[in-house]
Amino acid sequence: MKARSVGIIGTGKYVPERVLTNAELETMVETNDEWIVSRTGIRERHIAAPEQATSDLAYEAAVRALKSAGITAENLELIIVATVTPDMTFPSTACILQEKLGAKKAAAFDLSAACSGFVYSLAVANGFIQTGMYSNALVIGADTLSRITDYTDRNTCVLFGDGAGAVVLGEVPEGRGFLSFDLGAEGAGGELLKLEGGGSRYPASAETIQSGKHFIYMNGREVFKFAVRVMGTATEEVLRKAGKDKSEIDLFVPHQANIRIIQSAMQRLDLPEEKCVINVDKYANTSAASIPLALVEAAEEGRVQAGDTVLLVGFGGGLTWGASVLVW
Numbered sequence: 001m002k003a004r005s006v007g008i009i010g011t012g013k014y015v016p017e018r019v020l021t022n023a024e025l026e027t028m029v030e031t032n033d034e035w036i037v038s039r040t041g042i043r044e045r046h047i048a049a050p051e052q053a054t055s056d057l058a059y060e061a062a063v064r065a066l067k068s069a070g071i072t073a074e075n076l077e078l079i080i081v082a083t084v085t086p087d088m089t090f091p092s093t094a095c096i097l098q099e100k101l102g103a104k105k106a107a108a109f110d111l112s113a114a115c116s117g118f119v120y121s122l123a124v125a126n127g128f129i130q131t132g133m134y135s136n137a138l139v140i141g142a143d144t145l146s147r148i149t150d151y152t153d154r155n156t157c158v159l160f161g162d163g164a165g166a167v168v169l170g171e172v173p174e175g176r177g178f179l180s181f182d183l184g185a186e187g188a189g190g191e192l193l194k195l196e197g198g199g200s201r202y203p204a205s206a207e208t209i210q211s212g213k214h215f216i217y218m219n220g221r222e223v224f225k226f227a228v229r230v231m232g233t234a235t236e237e238v239l240r241k242a243g244k245d246k247s248e249i250d251l252f253v254p255h256q257a258n259i260r261i262i263q264s265a266m267q268r269l270d271l272p273e274e275k276c277v278i279n280v281d282k283y284a285n286t287s288a289a290s291i292p293l294a295l296v297e298a299a300e301e302g303r304v305q306a307g308d309t310v311l312l313v314g315f316g317g318g319l320t321w322g323a324s325v326l327v328w
């Protein structure tokens with residue numbers, strides 16, 4: 001029996017209202033707009049309100065995605081939330097969201113693969129639907145990085161923002177939907193990007209708070225090198241698996257961490273700027289939300305038409321990477 005074709009049948013996104021500009025950051029740490037824009041491409045980012053947690057951002061994106069798919073919450077069968085900033089250690093953000101949505105029938109779990117989490121989650125949901133275990137799935141990338149960012153550390157605080165992007169997956173006509181995935185990890189690089197506090201290794205204590213273990217730690221230069229390398233290799237591999245040439249890409253949706261990383265990938269693919277989605281200037285790096293925010297925004301702007309070939313690729317803590325080729 002031929003495997004079912006699975007694709008995106010609904011999209012939604014949400015960013016919190018509050019905008020934090022580079023000018024405002026200049027008053028908080030020793031930095032300046034020129035440095036941030038030239039080194040990262042970021043101009044502003046959205047920050048969750050004090051009462052908003054990751055499930056609240058995810059909820060807003062999810063409601064929009066379900067509406068655009070024409071599926072009611074009651075008919076939803078699976079919810080996967082990709083996040084490294086869950087509302088709490090447990091229950092999972094996906095279970096909290098299941099209750100908020102009233103998606104009583106849906107199985108629900110979180111997936112932890114940092115900025116690659118959304119593509120990992122797409123691959124998992126695609127597998128579930130292909131095998132017939134479920135007929136639809138809500139896949140969300142949502143993160144509230146502002147809650148784990150040290151706003152006295154200029155090396156990291158200029159880089160991150162909050163947001164959520166959601167898609168509904170379902171069966172699509174043959175020839176459409178996901179053609180290939182390439183997922184990977186290099187656990188040896190785990191030390192380069194991490195948050196150590198609050199887990200079973202370093203449970204929360206006065207010491208973990210004092211030593212900054214509840215904030216993101218990153219070796220930016222090393223992560224940058226990893227990113228440039230795997231954006232290239234993952235893209236080539238996922239295209240090979242899909243049987244597509246780079247010239248066939250209609251829309252390139254890279255993880256929005258740094259404009260220089262995106263540009264190096266575009267050069268490697270010989271892609272003109274109009275085929276690449278770039279919104280890192282407005283939202284900064286939103287971790288698992290970054291790729292869906294870019295994809296959903298491009299779809300809302302009419303930049304992708306039925307039949308277009310779309311390539312998603314991201315990298316992140318773990319270290320991890322994830323890429324996918326799909327026909328819209």
Ligand code: UT7
Nearest residue numbers: 030031032035039115154155158220221223224257258316
């Ligand atoms: O989703 C995955 C997560 N992470 C990433 O994708 C990040 C990947 N890495 C990067 O994007 C870049 O490495 C950064 C944007 C983090 C840094 O850019 P860079 O060109 O690699 O700069 P650098 O770390 O080599 O730092 C250059 C200088 C340093 O000063 P010295 O040591 O040369 O005197 C930093 O202290 O820039 C300084 N610096 C800053 N200056 C002004 C670092 N942060 C800032 C800042 N404002 N915010």
